[in-house]
């Protein structure tokens with residue numbers, strides 16, 4: 496599990512270490528980890544460290560201190576290092592170490608003539624607020640085009656929300672300390688981080704503000720059938736999706752539901768659509784009892800009835816696409832244990848905002864809707880979010896931009912339905928589903944552009960690999 500903590504949590508975790516460990520020990524760990532990551536980055540970009548040129552942008556706080564100590568470390572290993580001061584005074588010990596190792600603090604004009612291979616953003620870290628002060632903005636503007644390594648975080652992002660309401664650093668690599676922050680995992684700030692590397696500085700941390708599942712978490716969560724399993728104990732998932740306008744959505748949702756995680760898949764819909772479904776999936780059966788429903792994908796005018804009928808069963812329901820618009824009159828209650836699976840446009844319609852507004856603050860808006868409906872919300876995007884009404888949140892880090900393809904979401908809806916039927920709770924079903932779907936998309940993309948059918952086709956293989964890890 497990757498875990499992200501808030502600024503307050505990080506500061507609280509640092510406090511006992513600052514009190515008990517030798518002065519500067521924590522910063523030395525952070526700065527050394529940073530310098531090692533910068534060395535690797537220089538190797539990647541130019542094949543060698545010796546003779547490389549690194550420019551530090553140094554703000555007034557400890558984030559600048561990290562940059563200066565890392566600069567000293569690099570200077571001692573043959574890297575030419577310069578620093579531009581952005582603030583009234585720099586971290587005194589960092590500055591002494593830096594100049595002692597041969598580093599020089601220069602004006603911006605001289606820094607531009609230096610032609611740096613890399614810029615280190617040590618402007619602000621967890622002490623920063625959104626936006627950049629004019630001197631920092633001007634320096635970054637003048638240096639545009641030079642790759643940036645962000646120290647702890649790209650300066651200017653909102654650390655605890657992942658929002659980027661104001662100008663900020665765009666990094667190629669972010670070296671973050673102690674734990675992830677919401678901003679290193681959640682868009683739009685995560686996009687500004689580039690690649691993220693975590694340096695362990697020995698913090699003892701409480702329950703995280705946000706988590707990201709990794710393969711071994713998924714392996715642990717996936718229910719593997721026991722020796723005495725039969726198809727009903729493994730759970731039955733029902734699909735109500737597709738319409739005469741969008742019959743393909745029924746096939747794709749059933750394809751996702753046929754992940755193999757449920758013991759049986761039922762399809763309920765018009766005969767013409769049901770015939771096509773059974774033509775493709777002979778193992779799919781008709782109406783009957785289910786342990787979870789997946790409803791709404793391509794449901795068009797039938798979506799309202801699909802949702803109402805599914806909710807009448809008192810089992811968990813995945814509510815997708817056209818069905819989301821009918822939540823208001825559906826009579827849903829928290830007891831229905833719903834998973835809502837909107838994309839940004841659909842969430843925007845639910846909250847009465849523009850799509851851009853949702854994309855600028857996806858976590859905030861997903862939380863709002865999760866609270867309003869007392870349901871788990873899976874907000875689809877490059878970094879899909881899964882938010883529980885009790886405040887827990889996960890972000891998905893698998894996947895590829897190729898997943899942005901028609902019908903991809905229909906497969907996900909069916910897959911989450913099958914995971915619910917197999918016994919996962921809505922929060923786990925949604926986050927495991929998003930992880931598997933992303934991984935299947937990435938696997939499909941290895942052999943070229945992806946269509947929804949090929950995502951579904953890769954699901955069983957991915958599940959097989961993950962469960963064999965245990």
Ligand SMILES: NC(=O)C1=CN([C@@H]2O[C@H](COP(=O)(O)OP(=O)(O)OC[C@H]3O[C@@H](n4cnc5c(N)ncnc54)[C@H](O)[C@@H]3O)[C@@H](O)[C@H]2O)[C@@H](O)CC1
Pocket residue numbers: 509513521522523525526554555556557558559561618619620621622623624625626627628631646647648651672696
């Ligand atoms: N506390 C510790 O011992 C450790 C801290 N570490 C580093 O220390 C950082 C936090 O240090 P600080 O608490 O000193 O805070 P920062 O260095 O993040 O920020 C310093 C100050 O900059 C000012 N500032 C805020 N927004 C600004 C903006 N947009 N432009 C310019 N200046 C702005 C504020 O006055 C703020 O207090 C972490 O992000 C990490 O890099 C690491 O060295 C690990 C150990």
Ligand SMILES: [K+]
Pocket residue numbers: 558616617618619620645646647648649650
């Ligand atoms: K920074």
